Amino acid sequence: MEPIVLTKDPTDGFQTFEEYGAEGGYEALRRVLADGPQAVLDAVEGSGLRGRGGACFPTGQKWRFAAQEPGPVKYVVANGGEDEPGSQKDRVVMEKYPHKILEGIILASYAIGATEAVLYVNSEYAQAITRLESAIAEATRAGYLGERIGGTAFSLTARIHPAPQEYVAGEDSAALEAIEGRRALPRQKPPFPTTAGLFGKPTLVNNVETFAYVPAIVQNGPNWFRRQGTDDNPGTMLFTLPANVRVPGVVELPVGTPLREIIDVHGGGLASGRGIKSILPGGPSSGFLGAADLDVAMDRGPLMERGSALGCGVMRIVEEGQCVVEVVHEIAQFFARESCAQCPACQMETSTIAKIIDSVQKGTGTSQMLDQIPKIGAFAKGKGMCSLISMPIPPLTSATRLFPEDFAFHLEQHACPAATTLGTG
Secondary structure: OOOOOOOOOOOOOOOOHHHHHHOOOOHHHHHHHHHOHHHHHHHHHHHOOEOOOOOOOEHHHHHHHHHHOOOOOOEEEEEEOOOOOOOOHHHHHHHHOHHHHHHHHHHHHHHHOOOEEEEEEEOOOHHHHHHHHHHHHHHHHOOOOEOOHHHOOOOEEEEEEEEOOOHHHHOHHHHHHHHOOOOOOOOOOOOOOOOOOHHHOOEEEEEHHHHHHHHHHHHHOHHHHOOOEOOOOEOEEEEEEOOOEOOOEEEEEEOOOEHHHHHHHHOOOEOOOOOEEEEEEOEOOOOOEEHHHOOOEOOHHHHHHOOOOOOOOEOEEEEOOOOHHHHHHHHHHHHHHHOOOOOHHHHHHHHHHHHHHHHHHHOOOOHHHHHHHHHHHHHHOOOOOOHHHHOOHHHHHHHHHHOHHHHHHHHHHOOOHHHHOOOOO
16 A cells, blocks of 8 residues: 555654655646646546545546636635544644645646635644644745746635634535634535635635645656545545544545454454444444444445445444444434534424434333434435535434344333443443
């Protein structure tokens, strides 16, 4: 496996301007300034890179949409809000490899004709903000930001905007609202940001990890990137291993790596030594997988076939002896709490589901109440301005299908089965 983003571990905890240059940093930018913006678009589109923020949308296609929009004013927004529970991969890249992200942003801006870039960074990531600010200053002094970059007509400024601590604030259009000085609420779409984004101008929004792949793709070519990963989703991806494995943290692996390999080989297996009962492979909105699914390839297609999702690669592992109802209860409460209440259907759905699961968890609910959850989801489908409205359903329906005994124990025994094994839920 050849790492693309998490390359040689930086000497001082982060890759300095000099270290990045020694690795070939900004060489891609210097080269395409002579070749033209089309060279960047062709390389990114040919690479098959998909967005690494969770939606997996083809990056080159999005960039071409933005490039085709007319007008002298365009923006690029790098989304580093990282609001997904448990995810640490954006923080690692921003803290350790700030210049890699920044060069990707500059290349994107050149490709679509943007004149300003905004790095939207989780407000709690103080170290990431400091290092990105330093990277912007260093790139400006080196002539990679500012007026007439490389003696061309291309000019670009970059700045940081702290992202608020709200789940929906990570949604693309909500991020634009926050940057414009308003509450981070999702916008009605269409129009999409590539048509009318920041301040009504064409705007390209990508996750910071996505930008970090671009310099290597432009430098080495799309076929080089396609040597790893799958045909549908080439390249590598960052996965966040949870705290209950022996080696938690962020790893970079080819897309399509078996789930079992990620957990056992790269994560060292469960620290407790217990077996795996279930996994959420792509965050709280992904469907639960059972122990029989451990050999699934971590790619969007195979996971979708099993009713789950790749998401941004943050995993949650439920151990044998633990209760899935307790995990589902936490997820339902999370989505009810994080719904911005802008869309009545979403507020109704998330709050109703949270109440149902709360009653089941307390042992006061009924199986008939659980049967209502898919119907609630079907009613709410398509009635929200963002994808949060569809997020609670996959984990809840998959949990009741895979682990009916956990729900039955709560409803019939009015207690948690984990209390009889581990003494905890």
